[in-house]
Amino acid sequence: MKPIQSARALLICCVLLPFMAHAADDPKPPSGRAETLLNSFEVMCNLEAPNFEKLSAKAAAMRMQVLEDVSDIPEAGQSIHRRAWVGMLTTGPFALHTEKMSGAKGVATSCAIEGPVPDVAAFRTLVTDTMHLNEPTEVQVIEGSHASYWDNHPGKGMTVIVRDMERPGGHFVQVKLVDMVESHSP
16 A cells, blocks of 8 residues: 555544444444445435535535645646545444546546445445446455446446445445546647
């Protein structure tokens, strides 16, 4: 894992860990946790194509706590702007991520919801059934993290990604929608 990704994962765990410690006192996980996370994704990320500015405004209107706000220019002609927030659902904490990357190929904007769940397999089944996803286009396993990709869903240039990862606080999942708008070369 790259140092910046490790630092970001550590930051998210540190913010979410106190919420999860309180939840650990309750031996029974909250009913409907997977459903509330998926519903948050549907409302925040899937009603329209991801839009960095609108997502930032939604998070501000919801008074979500900022976890990260990073801008980077890795090379000439490229830019990356990433923001993340933490919020609470009735079933526990979640994180909202948005990222906008610009370069020679075009602009990619993403929106993701992440949080702990008691049963990763049940969450994956819920996502694939609810979003009517068939077999993934690609599956990756890197350092214990599983990621499944569905290209051109829900439309051309869009990709749905479902990740699960083991963190100090337990099982985490992330559902992400990436919208790639290719630049038109003359």
